[in-house]
Amino acid sequence: MRIALLQTNPTAGDIGGNSALIVRGAKRAQAQGADLVVTPELALMGYLPRDLLMSRGFVQRSCQELGRMAAELAGGPPLLVGVATPNPAEMGRPLFNSAVLLQDGAVGPAFHKTLLPTYDVFDEDRYFEPAHGPQILELDAARTRYARSAFRGCRLGISICEDVWNDRDFWQRRRYHEDPIEVLAKAGAQAILNLSASPFTVGKQTLREDMLSQMARKYGLPLAIVNQVGGNDDLIFDGRSAAFDAQGRMFARARGFEEDLVVVDLTGGTAGAAGREAIAEDDFTPEAEIWNALVLGVRDYARKTRFQRVLLGLSGGVDSALTAAIAADAMGPENVLGVMMPSRYSSPGSVDDSVELARHLGIRTLTLPISGIMETYEEALAEAFRGRPQDVTEENIQSRIRGNLLMALSNKYGSLLLTTGNKSEMSVGYCTLYGDMNGGLAVIADLPKMMVYRVARWRNLRKPDIPEAILTKAPSAELRPGQTDQDSLPPYDLLDQILELHVEQSQSAEEIIAQGFDEPTVRRVLRLVRMAEFKRKQAAPVLKVTSRAFGTGWRMPIVRQE
Secondary structure (H helix, E strand, C coil): CEEEEEECCCCCCCHHHHHHHHHHHHHHHHHCCCCEEECCCCCCCCCCCHHHHHCHHHHHHHHHHHHHHHHHCCCCCCEEEEEEEECCCCCCCCEEEEEEEEECCEEEEEEECCCCCCCCCCCHHHCECCCCCCCEEEHHHHCCCCCCHHHCCCEEEEEEHHHHCCCCCCCCCCCCCCCHHHHHHHCCCCEEEEEECCECCCCHHHHHHHHHHHHHHHHCCCEEEEECEEEECCEEEEECCEEECCCCCEEEECCECCCEEEEEECCCCEECCCCCCEECCCCCCHHHHHHHHHHHHHHHHHHHCCCCCEEEECCCCHHHHHHHHHHHHHHCHHHEEEEECCCCCCCHHHHHHHHHHHHHHCCEEEECCCHHHHHHHHHHHHHHHCCCCCCHHHHHHHHHHHHHHHHHHHHHHCCEEEECCCHHHHHHCCCCCCCCCCCCEECCCCCCHHHHHHHHHHHHHHCCCCCHHHHHCCCCCCCCCCCCHHHCCCCHHHHHHHHHHHHHCCCCHHHHHCCCCCHHHHHHHHHHHHHCHHHHCCCCCECCCCCCCCCCCCCCCCCCCC
């Protein structure tokens, strides 16, 4: 039984474009002798469609497109398409998260998702009604003219994404009472297929493969998962669709961070035209995964929002240097503009390092000195500020001057402005609203400062574009004479440890202090995190690479007391 795992890169809401991707892939799969083609979860609509699902017209157009696709693919192998389908019942949510079978030119049965996640970035209970009971595709009943005799009589257990993430023997604490895969195994499924749109986080693929391998071995059933690839809003999908034999051995894996088509023989535990293993090479080191994810995230965010060029401010620091390097790889260096905006406090090295970085990367540069603009602000505010000493206000004005200039260039050039702040700064509010936070996409705002250094050094081992001076100088906003970040913050290695425990592991001050951290430092950091919530609510979309990012999955109130 040859099943094609069609790993597509859809765009949320683009029914026509997504349909074209699926149809082209299905025709390629037919040419490779596939008996069945399977897409990712909600592939026709693009994951996450979010409140587009509340539009009856959007859902109707998707269902109509299924009929058109079925007609175009008549004579080819059956196709399982991820799509939302209406719930005909008078009670419950209005939709199902479904896999619909297209065969012999017609729209066939639909199979529905059982487990609906509501944690982190997910809110599926908002839209979908859960399935109850086994979702089994009996190909004998399908009576498709295309299938070979070995294909007939097979019972395929159909599951969708979260359905495979609740195995009692893999997780210490399960999120749901029901295990759809156990239900499928007991119902006599002979193989398991999973349509997935599982967002990327660092290290998740290794966990996923371990989980699926154990599951296949436990039930003695071959298992295949087809995962979405690409970026939609703040989420990045890494693909890496995979297949496992009944002993839990992975014998196929699609490429990471790019579209792919892998045809696997589930009954024989083989892949590829020659029947050999087809495991794409991959690099699971955190730095490599983050780099690949962010390059894809920037490229797709720009492409899908129809930007051909990007720009960013170059400060001479590691954050803007890494962001520029990611942008150059994602967009091509000719489509990246680095803007230098030196002030009276900027060191000569910052400008020189930025120039050297831009030369190595091959990106264009523009220099807009801001000292004169600062003087104009000082004159305009002199009377209003009389008798009050200089403080962070004047520093923020400088940042806002730069942010204003960058937005002006973005408007004039039609370029997407990338912000360059990291997660450590975003966590504690060491950033200026309407200043350095300005922009359309926050590229590295889910990377702690120490990880920024790690990824930058990883990149330099492959191509040494980032000057060593940028990697070794003390971090500084250069908004006052002799300033360094550590004047205002704990050392970044300490800060990142505290933030990891609090932001990603949700530990309280007392839990963190109990592990040996200095109590005043911990309480100060957590207070800064609380105070900065209003800034994060107004920030650009943050590309998510960790288990807890400051994006759609972060739902803290601004007004709160702890």
